[in-house]
Amino acid sequence: MRRSIIPPLIFGIVGTAILMTLGFWQLRRMEWKEAMLAEIQTGIDAAAQPLPAEIDPSMKYMPVLVEGRTTGEEILVLSGTKERGGGYNVISGFVTSDGRRILLDRGFVDQDQRHDPRPPAALRVRGNLHWPQEKGSATPEPDLDAGIWFARDVPEMARMLDTEPVLVVAAAAEGDLQGVDPIPVSIDGVPNSHLSYAVQWFLFAATCAGMTLWFIWRIRRRTY
Template identity: 55%
Template sequence: MTRKMILPLLFGISGTAVLLWLGFWQLQRLEWKQEILAEIDARIGGTAVVLPQNPDPETDRFLPVTVTGRTTADELHVLVSTKSQGAGYRIISAFETDDGRQIMVDRGFVVDEEKLTERPTATMTVQGNLHWPDEVDLFTPEPDMESNIWFARDVPVMADALGTEPVLVIARTTSATTPAVTPLPVDSAGIPNDHFEYAVTWFLLAAVWVGMTGVLLWRIRRGTE
């Protein structure tokens, strides 16, 4: 080995070591994330309780609850798409509980053609989960108030629009059957878990780094012969 090869070799070894460390670190993150998702799934499917008096967006996220009361005539339509039915809207209804609280219930999905279908007030029992979805970013359009089209569920803003508490129950089941609204229950499928893909990327980069280092050393060696 010539002196010219020592520095590229050290650079290649150190770069490969860093890339491999990043790959194994992502595998550790994957294991951690899977444990978190398992805990969320267990919480989502737990025994439903009475709606807390002052739900907390952090400690009560995904809490299973049962509420009984009556929908009002006020509702918001959030644009969404499902694999089975295509484009449509989530129906977010103002809901007055039996003890007089004003909250919101995400009743579920209707296809685009049923957006304007009349949904009269109805007494119902809703089983679902508390949630404060994080769906708003810099690219989310402002709601079209005139057409009642929302592009994300922003609990505080929706609560202001409907005049309710900033509390949203995502329905899993309801006792109401007409007109039909298909519940879109909370699950962990929408929570990103890309750590395996990241790990594969780092390991592939490590392999490329090794290959490039080998080619460089080969060219240096040939140049000195």
């Protein structure tokens, strides 16, 4: 009995078209993500302004300028850098010159600096408002006995240090830095995997087209 190549041909064309469409959709998503990241970076790099009276997460990445004193109370969040290896982000209570109590991510210290004294110090800080999304279902709870946290959880840190739930991440600071190196907010950790997804869909489309051609060749070979 002679088998028709029409059904597998239609199936292959439709399947390949769908897979190609998904690949092009991922390319459009990549362009959208790149534009969004560029917009965020522009906002990060904008001129700093005084801390707004009313603050909410919609202001994420807003550049601000704050002046005041650390309280001497701090939280150490497990962290690390490529240059210096493992260490901690120092999150300090900070009282601004107009009396507001906020959180200040002063930056990084390495393992050897963990127990260094960091008493109250006057600072002038240029930084960015931030609400990190670092805590997941697998993140351990803070080790309060050791004084180590495993994620920057703004509401919980604010309760611990008795501040507003407002975090400023220092980009640069003037004053007694006490060995803490600022780590500015960056978009480097924001994922943009759409190109790899697009390549995968195009490879699936090529495989589908190749399998269709092979199947049709097999049918025609058996028929003739």
